[in-house]
Amino acid sequence: MTLAGKTAVITGSNSGIGLGIAHELARAGADVVINSFTNRDEDHALAADIAAQHGVTVRYVQADMSAGDACRKLIAQAGACDILVNNAGIQHVAAIEEFAVDKWNAIIAINLSSAFHTTAAALPMMRAKGWGRVVNIASAHGLTASPYKSAYVAAKHGVVGLSKVTALETAGAGITCNAVCPGYVLTPLVEAQIPDQMKKHSMDRETVIREVMLDRQPSRQFATTTQLGGTVVFLCSPSADQITGTTISVDGGWTAL
Known part of the structure; x- marks a missing residue:
């Protein structure tokens, strides 16, 4: 299976899970746009390194995922978006009554609202081509909960719900949307x-x-970042054409308990 000719945009992808996904999509032949909120020489060097390893075009585009306009501009700057991976996320741990409001707002903006904005910008591109894949990186905490993580758990549950709505609105249009729910990676x-x-x-x-x-x-x-990347590649394959509006857990059995 090759993704040659496809362009993938991955938010929050200059390290960790997002970077692993970028490598696996590039390995499958997709051109890739990686992203974070910084704009350092090493960010652009990272894009060049991925390109050199896999023989595809890779660009780094800076965008602040806490700002809706910046999220939408990221998709516009990409120029094409056949595959959208909403991965950007942050975490903060505190009891609800002690949870700082600015931390709550930032987590909801980056972990949830950014996925809404990028999806809204990318869907017209996908509809025009009659093909698209939206993969939202949720979490085991999109399906279950832990204490002291109110904003993160609320955001990741929201990502799962957004994935279902996106799938229903694009059903039959050659576009799928699913949420991947990692455990500890x-x-x-x-x-x-x-x-x-x-x-x-x-x-x-x-x-x-x-x-x-x-x-x-x-x-x-x-779980490893390579395994998460492989899961995303599978969801972009013809084998997953009828997999939409669901969750795939990569959590070592966590949510089976």
């Missing part, structure tokens, strides 16, 4: 937390991963 951000957890719990690396960090993930294994 081994990203640089998570990797950086391991030494602190080892110190806090007086455990070795493998024990703290298995017993603390992956306590809710029955497989006791992290």
